[in-house]
Amino acid sequence: MSTLEAAHGGEAHAHWDTSIWPFVLSFGILALTLSFTLQFVYHLSLPAVIALGISLPLILGGIAGWTGEAMGTGEGLSFASMGWFILAEAMIFVSCFAAYWFGRLEAPVWPLPGSVELPKALPVLMTITLVTSSFTIHRAEHFLHEKNQSAFVQWVLITIALGLAFLGMSGFEWNHLIHEGFTIQTNLFGTVFYSITGLHGSHVLVGLGIFVAGVFPAMKGNLSPGFWRTAGLYWHFVDIIWFFVVSQVYFW
Amino acid sequence: MNLKEWVFTTDHKRVGILYLIGSVAAFVVAGIMALLMRAELSAMGPTLTANPTTYNVWLYAHGAVMILGFQIPALTGFAANYAIPLMIGAKDVAFPRLNAFSVWLFYMGVILALLTFVIPDPPDVLWTGYPPYSTITTGNTALYTFTVLLIGFASIIAGVNFITTIAYMRAKGLTWNKLNFFVWSILGSFVMQLIYVPVLGTAVLLVSFDKYLGTHFFDPTMGGDVLTYQNLFWFYSHPAVYVIFLPFMGIIMDIFATFSKNRIFNYKAAVYGGVWGIVIISGEVWIHHLYVTGMPDWLRIGQMVTTLMISVPVGLMTISLVGTLYKGSITFETPMLYALGTMFLFLVGGLTGIPLAVTSLTVNLSETYYVVGHFHYVMAVAGSLAIFSGVYYWFPKMTGRMVNETWGRIAFVFTFVGANVIFWTMMNVGVKEGLPRRYYDWAQFPQVAHDQMVMTIGSVIIGIGFAIMLLNWILSAAFGKKAGDNPWESKSLEWTTASPPPHGNWPKPPVLADDWSPYAYAKR
Numbered sequence: 068m069s070t071l072e073a074a075h076g077g078e079a080h081a082h083w084d085t086s087i088w089p090f091v092l093s094f095g096i097l098a099l100t101l102s103f104t105l106q107f108v109y110h111l112s113l114p115a116v117i118a119l120g121i122s123l124p125l126i127l128g129g130i131a132g133w134t135g136e137a138m139g140t141g142e143g144l145s146f147a148s149m150g151w152f153i154l155a156e157a158m159i160f161v162s163c164f165a166a167y168w169f170g171r172l173e174a175p176v177w178p179l180p181g182s183v184e185l186p187k188a189l190p191v192l193m194t195i196t197l198v199t200s201s202f203t204i205h206r207a208e209h210f211l212h213e214k215n216q217s218a219f220v221q222w223v224l225i226t227i228a229l230g231l232a233f234l235g236m237s238g239f240e241w242n243h244l245i246h247e248g249f250t251i252q253t254n255l256f257g258t259v260f261y262s263i264t265g266l267h268g269s270h271v272l273v274g275l276g277i278f279v280a281g282v283f284p285a286m287k288g289n290l291s292p293g294f295w296r297t298a299g300l301y302w303h304f305v306d307i308i309w310f311f312v313v314s315q316v317y318f319w
Numbered sequence: 320m321n322l323k324e325w326v327f328t329t330d331h332k333r334v335g336i337l338y339l340i341g342s343v344a345a346f347v348v349a350g351i352m353a354l355l356m357r358a359e360l361s362a363m364g365p366t367l368t369a370n371p372t373t374y375n376v377w378l379y380a381h382g383a384v385m386i387l388g389f390q391i392p393a394l395t396g397f398a399a400n401y402a403i404p405l406m407i408g409a410k411d412v413a414f415p416r417l418n419a420f421s422v423w424l425f426y427m428g429v430i431l432a433l434l435t436f437v438i439p440d441p442p443d444v445l446w447t448g449y450p451p452y453s454t455i456t457t458g459n460t461a462l463y464t465f466t467v468l469l470i471g472f473a474s475i476i477a478g479v480n481f482i483t484t485i486a487y488m489r490a491k492g493l494t495w496n497k498l499n500f501f502v503w504s505i506l507g508s509f510v511m512q513l514i515y516v517p518v519l520g521t522a523v524l525l526v527s528f529d530k531y532l533g534t535h536f537f538d539p540t541m542g543g544d545v546l547t548y549q550n551l552f553w554f555y556s557h558p559a560v561y562v563i564f565l566p567f568m569g570i571i572m573d574i575f576a577t578f579s580k581n582r583i584f585n586y587k588a589a590v591y592g593g594v595w596g597i598v599i600i601s602g603e604v605w606i607h608h609l610y611v612t613g614m615p616d617w618l619r620i621g622q623m624v625t626t627l628m629i630s631v632p633v634g635l636m637t638i639s640l641v642g643t644l645y646k647g648s649i650t651f652e653t654p655m656l657y658a659l660g661t662m663f664l665f666l667v668g669g670l671t672g673i674p675l676a677v678t679s680l681t682v683n684l685s686e687t688y689y690v691v692g693h694f695h696y697v698m699a700v701a702g703s704l705a706i707f708s709g710v711y712y713w714f715p716k717m718t719g720r721m722v723n724e725t726w727g728r729i730a731f732v733f734t735f736v737g738a739n740v741i742f743w744t745m746m747n748v749g750v751k752e753g754l755p756r757r758y759y760d761w762a763q764f765p766q767v768a769h770d771q772m773v774m775t776i777g778s779v780i781i782g783i784g785f786a787i788m789l790l791n792w793i794l795s796a797a798f799g800k801k802a803g804d805n806p807w808e809s810k811s812l813e814w815t816t817a818s819p820p821p822h823g824n825w826p827k828p829p830v831l832a833d834d835w836s837p838y839a840y841a842k843r
Binding site: 082083084085086087088089090092093094096097100103104107108109133136137144145147148151152154155156158159161162163165166169170173174179251252254255256257258259262 | 321323324326327328329330333413414415416417419420423424426427430431439440459461462465468469475476478479480482483486487488513514515516517518520521522525528531532533534535536538541542543544546547550551822
């Protein structure tokens with residue numbers, strides 16, 4: 068017959084685990100949505116700024132507190148779960164590309180009236196930067212395995228610098244195009260260009276945020292291999308998505 | 320009882336109960352919306368309100384809150400959280416903090432949904448939010464977008480969490496083919512959530528972009544395409560039916576096994592053919608929601624075939640349900656009554672869906688009350704009864720007390736009778752009179768006056784049933800008789816720990832013998 072080794076005495080633990088940070092973070096996100104609603108739906112700028120002022124400290128504080136509490140306490144399963152999260156992330160990009168493909172394949176003329184010639188050299192440079200950063204984070208992980216803290220931190224900082232350079236180039240390009248009169252409101256191509264590059268850029272930013280959140284504990288000697296393997300996987304994903312962005316948006 | 324240990328809890332059981340409280344609150348609010356609509360429609364002309372936009376807001380709140388605030392969180396939030404770690408012998412989920420984040424994001428989404436009733440210009444875009452209406456209405460489409468985004472994001476991180484939990488945290492000796500059917504159904508459900516929810520999130524976000532930031536995703540004058548939205552939306556929202564359907568099938572399958580004291584008939588066919596068949600086919604049928612919006616015939620016929628193919632995995636699971644009852648020693652406690660009711664209502668709802676899949680019939684039935692009756696049989700009453708059967712079933716585990724049986728049965732009778740009175744009548748007026756759905760009034764259809772009154776009476780009956788049920792739960796949680804660890808004499812793992820279980824679930828992690836099975840009744 069079925070047997071359970073564990074005899075249970077119903078002995079409850081003295082206390083139940085708690086964490087304040089998920090709660091703080093979700094309130095921050097609620098305030099962020101309210102800020103957007105106040106600004107864009109009701110055109111109340113002051114309340115919107117106040118909501119934003121409440122939201123950002125809650126979000127940043129929530130993330131910082133959460134990281135500080137959890138770092139190094141068992142990310143054993145996070146690498147496996149990141150694969151599933153990436154599946155969900157990939158579907159967001161697929162949806163945006165689908166909106167682009169629907170519009171583009173049905174368009175009677177392409178490029179649409181109002182579109183401008185996109186620069187060709189800059190996206191190549193951006194690609195090289197991002198691919199290089201994938202190699203540098205890989206290098207950093209190598210030093211992590213060798214327990215070489217200073218070399219590890221150094222390579223992470225190089226990766227962060229490359230990520231920032233990528234975002235800088237993207238910002239430069241946006242600025243340039245907006246000055247040429249090509250905005251998110253110009254036509255469908257403007258809409259998808261800024262949405263897809265913006266969506267990708269936001270992922271770069273999140274990746275950088277993860278690195279920054281991890282690099283401070285790392286400087287103090289709190290090296291969590293599980294955390295960095297997972298962060299690295301996310302970064303590689305952001306890198307791979309960029310190939311789709313470049314090929315579909317810039318060179319098609 | 321320490322309030323701080325509830326609000327900031329990371330324990331899966333408490334997170335599950337928080338999900339239950341939030342989703343039942345959402346159910347009550349959305350249910351009141353349904354009663355308001357039924358009251359409005361009970362007589363011709365303005366009854367409760369003279370403003371059709373108010374009716375649209377009720378319609379929005381009813382649909383959006385029922386699906387996003389009640390059914391999905393109750394199944395993949397409450398039921399998954401409470402039962403999965405216990406069923407697989409784990410001490411908690413893989414990421415307890417992330418789990419707490421899920422439940423609070425869900426609450427924030429519910430708060431946004433409830434703001435509908437206090438803000439000026441509330442959303443009036445149904446739960447579907449179709450452009451171009453949603454981008455030109457004076458209603459607050461942003462609130463709709465954010466409600467979907469927060470609850471959707473909660474679903475995604477819960478999906479990551481639970482897939483990891485089920486894959487890596489099963490007790491020693493608990494192999495894949497020994498899992499409870501419910502665990503499989505939740506796994507399938509979360510895989511679908513991860514694939515499809517991001518698409519919905521993107522779709523509703525792009526609608527708000529179009530409306531508030533001046534983009535042109537769905538604006539044909541600037542190169543966009545309105546149908547893109549419908550495709551993205553239904554690419555999620557048809558599988559959403561299966562996200563709800565699989566766990567509810569899982570709950571009643573486990574209840575059938577427990578109260579028939581029998582193994583699950585044809586377990587592997589139900590798991591690999593049923594659950595995974597649905598997961599695979601679910602992504603290829605969404606275009607049947609667009610039959611009448613116009614498409615080439617080859618696509619329409621292809622989608623008809625895939626839609627009808629869904630009957631195969633569903634049929635496999637139904638055969639397992641019936642086969643589990645066969646030669647079992649069946650007892651009819653309240654959870655079993657609700658589960659049997661679910662099976663009956665689901666059969667009616669499922670079989671009436673087949674004409675809707677057939678393109679030549681659906682052209683005539685589309686946008687009539689027949690459709691409303693059909694999907695309310697499946698989603699509203701079969702889905703809700705399954706959720707509530709799960710609550711009744713795990714109630715002794717959650718509270719350590721039994722639900723009052725007599726009142727449980729009385730509540731069931733009211734709910735079951737009321738459900739059939741409303742929704743059978745609804746299908747009837749849809750087929751016979753072609754009464755169009757969603758309308759604020761029915762002045763052009765004086766012949767349905769009698770049916771409208773019958774449906775309103777039905778809604779009152781079902782409302783009484785749910786009210787008795789909720790009151791019964793509250794009173795039983797406080798004053799019910801003590802339950803003991805395993806009141807239903809189930810073989811499943813969650814019944815081997817104390818009621819309610821301590822933090823960490825078992826003092827020592829359970830180790831299972833080779834011949835252990837959650838359904839090992841036959842060897843008694």
